[in-house]
Amino acid sequence: MRGADRQVADRPTGCSTHAVRAAGVTGTRTLTVDLTGVTHLASTGVAALHQLTVLHKDNGTILCLYAPGGASPGKSPGSDCSQRGARRCCRLAWMHRPGRECAALCRTGVRAYQRFHERTSGELDVSNHFTGLSLGSPLGDPRLDLCDLYAFAAPGDRSRTVLILNANPGADALHPDAVYRLNIDNDGDDLVDIAFSWVFSPPAADGGQTYSVFMATGAQARSPEAGGVRIVADAAVSFGPQANVVSSGSFMVAVGSRSDAFYFDFDGIKNLFDTSGNRNFTAPHLSGRSPWTGVDSNATANVCSMAIELPTAELKPGPELRIWGRCSVLRDGELVHVDRAGHPSMSSFFNTDETKEEYNASEPVHDRSRWTDQFVHLLGHTGGYTREEAVAALDEHGLLPDMLRFDPTRPAKYPNGRTFTEDVIDIRVALLTRNEAPPTGLKPHTDIMDRFPYLGAPHPAAIS
Numbered sequence: 001m002r003g004a005d006r007q008v009a010d011r012p013t014g015c016s017t018h019a020v021r022a023a024g025v026t027g028t029r030t031l032t033v034d035l036t037g038v039t040h041l042a043s044t045g046v047a048a049l050h051q052l053t054v055l056h057k058d059n060g061t062i063l064c065l066y067a068p069g070g071a072s073p074g075k076s077p078g079s080d081c082s083q084r085g086a087r088r089c090c091r092l093a094w095m096h097r098p099g100r101e102c103a104a105l106c107r108t109g110v111r112a113y114q115r116f117h118e119r120t121s122g123e124l125d126v127s128n129h130f131t132g133l134s135l136g137s138p139l140g141d142p143r144l145d146l147c148d149l150y151a152f153a154a155p156g157d158r159s160r161t162v163l164i165l166n167a168n169p170g171a172d173a174l175h176p177d178a179v180y181r182l183n184i185d186n187d188g189d190d191l192v193d194i195a196f197s198w199v200f201s202p203p204a205a206d207g208g209q210t211y212s213v214f215m216a217t218g219a220q221a222r223s224p225e226a227g228g229v230r231i232v233a234d235a236a237v238s239f240g241p242q243a244n245v246v247s248s249g250s251f252m253v254a255v256g257s258r259s260d261a262f263y264f265d266f267d268g269i270k271n272l273f274d275t276s277g278n279r280n281f282t283a284p285h286l287s288g289r290s291p292w293t294g295v296d297s298n299a300t301a302n303v304c305s306m307a308i309e310l311p312t313a314e315l316k317p318g319p320e321l322r323i324w325g326r327c328s329v330l331r332d333g334e335l336v337h338v339d340r341a342g343h344p345s346m347s348s349f350f351n352t353d354e355t356k357e358e359y360n361a362s363e364p365v366h367d368r369s370r371w372t373d374q375f376v377h378l379l380g381h382t383g384g385y386t387r388e389e390a391v392a393a394l395d396e397h398g399l400l401p402d403m404l405r406f407d408p409t410r411p412a413k414y415p416n417g418r419t420f421t422e423d424v425i426d427i428r429v430a431l432l433t434r435n436e437a438p439p440t441g442l443k444p445h446t447d448i449m450d451r452f453p454y455l456g457a458p459h460p461a462a463i464s
Contacts, residue, residue, distance in 0.1 A: 138327065138338035138360060143168050143175040146325050146341040147303050148262050149182075149404050152412035152419045154309055155450055161312045161408055162454065163196070164305060165325045165341065171257040171302035171458060173203040173237070174211075177330040179226045180306060185322040186315060190365040190401050193217065194315060197226035198255065198306050200237070209237040211255050213308070224328050224335040237304075241457035252309040258455035259447050260301040261420035262344075265440050268292035272429070272437060273382075283381055284433050292440050299445070300459040307453035312408045322403040324364060337361040342402035344414070344424040349432060350375050364401035371400060383434040397431060420448050420455075 137145040147166040154160035163182050168174055184194040194217050201210045212235070216228025231248045238244040238256030246253045271291035274283040285291065315321055325341035339360045340347075351359050355374065362370060372391065379390040394400055398415060406417035414422040421444040429437045447456030 137169075138357075139329070141175065141329075142170045143173070144178060144327050144329055144338050145169060146180075146327050146339045147260070148344060148418075149323065149325050149341045150261075150419065151321070151323055151404055151406040151417040153312075153408060154452075155454075158408070159312055160309055161315060161321075161406075162307065162309045162452070163323065164307045164453070164455070166258075166260065166262075166303040166305045167327065168304040169260075169301070171260075171304050172239070173207065173209045174198075174200045174304055175329060176200050176202040176209075179224065179326075179328045179335060181226075181326040181328070182306075182308070183221070183324050183326055184315060185364075185403065187318050188320065188322070190322065190367075190403070192221045195221035195228070196308060197228075199226045201234070207239070210234045211237055213253055224337070239458070243453050243457075245452060250311050250314070252452050254305070254307045254453040256305065257302050257458040258305040258453065259445065259458055260298050260303045261445050261448060261455055262301075262303075263296045263298050263423070263442050263445060264425040265292050265295060265442060266297040267295065268440060269425070269429075284437065286433065286436050290438050292438070292442075294441055296442050302458040305453060305455050307455070309452050315408075317406075317408055319409055320405055320407045322364075322401075322405055324403045340402070342404050343399055344418065345428045346399065346402050349428060350378055364403050367401035371402075375400065379432065382432040383436070385434070393431060420444060 145168060147169060148164075149166075150162070150164040152162050154162050165180065165182055167180060174180065178200070180198040180200075182196040183192045184196075185191055186193045194215070197214045197216070199212055199214075203209045211232070212226075212230055213232040214226045214228045214230050216223070220227050231251055232246050232253050235246045235253070235255070236244050238254070240257075243254045243256055243258070268291050271293070272284050272286075274285065323342070325339075326337060327339040328335040328337045330336075337360065338357075340362075342364070347356060347359060350371075359371065372394065375394055376385070376387050376390040379385040379393065380387075385393065398405055404418060405415065406412065410416050412419050414424060414427065418424070423440060423442060423444075426439050429440075445456070448454060449456055
């Protein structure tokens with residue numbers, strides 16, 4: 001959607017296309033915005049519109065954002081949302097209070113999008129966590145999108161471990177029907193031994209939200225439910241600059257919008273890899289000219305961060321910990337696994353539309369048997385690996401099973417845990433291209449704190 005080229009989309013199934021009219025209109029209206037040609041929804045006007053609407057959850061207007069998969073820029077998308085492209089459509093609806101506020105709200109959101117697209121080529125201050133060039137958020141809902149996982153010793157006290165799971169590139173409220181988890185294997189069998197689960201209340205009228213945290217061990221940790229001992233009850237999620245740090249015995253916990261530490265050059269990645277025909281990352285362009293633009297796509301992005309710091313002894317490392325994040329959401333009365341996070345930028349590079357749902361739902365204990373062939377195939381395209389070479393490289397990097405390994409007796413630096421300073425895209429691209437691609441040249445963010453929860457204050461919204 002570029003300036004005057006914005007058009008109202010053809011109607012997807014279940015979405016009408018009434019435009020929001022003048023201020024003061026009452027009743028239920030639907031605004032449908034065509035986002036054909038937008039490469040990455042989370043870094044464009046969807047975020048601006050979303051931020052505007054979440055503040056007004058009681059209105060009577062439905063905002064419908066529709067981005068079809070595979071549609072050509074400048075063309076109206078097809079109306080059949082049941083087609084394969086619907087997996088990449090973003091249909092977000094919120095009920096709003098009828099009246100002046102609603103109509104002005106939606107008009108302002110569209111204009112804000114236009115202004116940002118014209119001024120910054122679509123870059124907004126939201127986290128640009130790509131899950132492949134053509135892959136979107138789980139179930140089309142960014143609240144369910146796990147972004148990054150970190151594990152390191154607490155600065156100044158190596159007897160304590162910090163675990164951070166970031167989600168939701170929109171950096172607002174998390175899903176009230178989801179369970180966000182940190183799973184830990186401490187004996188090397190690739191099964192959960194300790195689980196920390198976060199659950200969230202429905203957002204209040206003012207946008208506020210509370211959360212509780214549970215710690216489960218043994219067999220109870222392998223249940224998808226949030227079980228075990230409740231270590232935090234109904235604490236407030238922080239959306240402002242001041243983190244709400246909760247102490248519970250020897251544990252510290254914080255949840256809220258924070259500055260995103262992940263840095264990468266998204267346009268450079270698009271320059272490097274052949275993605276024609278909506279393919280994911282395949283043959284790289286290695287012509288001798290650097291693909292990198294030198295621009296950090298996440299320089300002013302935010303995420304919703306779930307952080308916990310605790311005595312390392314509570315985790316019983318033996319001596320290594322294997323850690324992965326999990327997001328599950330209630331569907332038809334059952335918790336369904338919709339995302340996972342272990343090594344950085346795994347699903348981004350190694351998955352496809354056809355496999356991402358199965359991969360996100362699968363368990364690490366099955367990774368080697370299920371995913372080795374697919375990963376080997378990709379490495380054959382990107383780096384000319386033979387099967388034997390690819391398997392050896394996957395083993396050397398410890399990518400399968402997809403769990404972040406952390407030995408607390410050693411300094412944390414990816415792949416032993418992960419801190420905020422490692423250029424994980426450099427590391428991943430070097431593997432994919434057999435060290436043929438030049439380094440990105442990007443630097444870590446400078447707003448990291450030396451105290452819990454360590455991620456900096458969220459960047460202010462810039463949609464005025």
